[in-house]
Amino acid sequence: AQKITQTQPGMFVQEKEAVTLDCTYDTSDPSYGLFWYKQPSSGEMIFLIYQGSYDQQNATEGRYSLNFQKARKSANLVISASQLGDSAMYFCAMREGRFTDKLIFGTGTRLQVFP
């Protein structure tokens, strides 16, 4: 079974608008972490934001926020005020358990920002 599901292969958003990228996860471990990464065409995987399973508040990092709905097992990324430079692949990932740093990735969403 898929542990991380990203159902949007591609998304378009106009510059300065907000966009939400969806991510659902599946785990029975009470301790887990959720990550979002941006991968531009250069290939580098850029860390955006992290949410721990025990965190009470949604994580925020500048224009990025993570809408964490634990009961629904979703961890959507919200990018506010999109910029042309936000065009890239976005991956949701999960670390499952306390004694590993292994990440399980979703299939990614290609975001394109247009003027």
Next chain:
Amino acid sequence: KAGVTQTPRYLIKTRGQQVTLSCSPISGHRSVSWYQQTPGQGLQFLFEYFSETQRNKGNFPGRFSGRQFSNSRSEMNVSTLELGDSALYLCASSLTGENTEAFFGQGTRLTVV
């Protein structure tokens, strides 16, 4: 503070050869993980090292191996290269433990011809 450094950035090898890729984690990070990214399979976990010990291994053939040194630097080796090994190989470093972020290097793009 320096980020995760992977060398080399690009590599072209011939089928049957072997290759060694290197990853230097962020200073103070003791955990290093390796991933293979291909268009067909996406991002797949190869292995994870912590304090010179392999803590986890993905579902890859024995031709893929790795190690970690006492300074936390890690290497991965692929022997008897196949065309299907062409991929972007990414390394991530973490402090390890709960509530720790994982940071990636720029990757090594391996092409097998």
